[in-house]
Amino acid sequence: xxxxxxxxxxxxxxWAFLFPVILVILWTAPFDIAFLGVPVLFLVWACxxxxxxxxxxxxxxxxxxxxxxxxxxxxxxxxxAIANAGTVWRLAMETGERLHFxxxxxxYLQDLSKLPSSGEPRFAIWRWGGFGISHAVVYDExxxxxxxxxxSAWKKRVADTEVGMCGAWGTPxxxxxYLIRTGC
Numbered sequence: 001x002x003x004x005x006x007x008x009x010x011x012x013x014x015w016a017f018l019f020p021v022i023l024v025i026l027w028t029a030p031f032d033i034a035f036l037g038v039p040v041l042f043l044v045w046a047c048x049x050x051x052x053x054x055x056x057x058x059x060x061x062x063x064x065x066x067x068x069x070x071x072x073x074x075x076x077x078x079x080x081a082i083a084n085a086g087t088v089w090r091l092a093m094e095t096g097e098r099l100h101f102x103x104x105x106x107x108y109l110q111d112l113s114k115l116p117s118s119g120e121p122r123f124a125i126w127r128w129g130g131f132g133i134s135h136a137v138v139y140d141e142x143x144x145x146x147x148x149x150x151x152s153a154w155k156k157r158v159a160d161t162e163v164g165m166c167g168a169w170g171t172p173x174x175x176x177x178y179l180i181r182t183g184c
């Protein structure tokens with residue numbers, strides 16, 4: 001009785017889908033976790049892809065074609081991710097940060113309800129951390145942060161924040177919230 005060893009192996013395909021998901025999950029965490037976790041993930045991802053390449057070559061040499069194809073999935077998806085590294089990085093970071101914002105949105109709204117009403121549009125910033133470029137969420141009731149030119153009243157209101165001192169860029173999240181980056 002012979003045992004067919006030419007079988008489809010699932011782990012390379014599973015990892016090919018899980019690595020990008022884990023990357024997004026890391027970006028939902030506080031910045032320090034992402035800062036430490038992303039390099040570890042990339043190292044594990046690269047080692048897994050190299051292992052899969054070796055197993056794919058070994059399987060092809062012994063004419064175990066199904067196994068060779070299964071082992072090729074992870075290295076090929078890794079190659080596609082590397083070729084599109086900027087897009088993959090940006091999408092993973094922005095998706096993770098949007099999920100992070102949604103998870104904390106209620107606490108931000110509670111913080112806003114505690115701000116005194118001064119007759120001026122409210123402005124608040126929640127720093128998430130960063131290395132070189134800071135990541136944060138801003139609430140700007142005037143929405144002037146999104147304008148190319150802000151009023152002098154707005155500039156005065158944000159003068160003592162990272163936004164006022166360093167400038168900011170980012171994307172709107174709706175309801176006066178913005179996901180921003182600052183250069184200091």
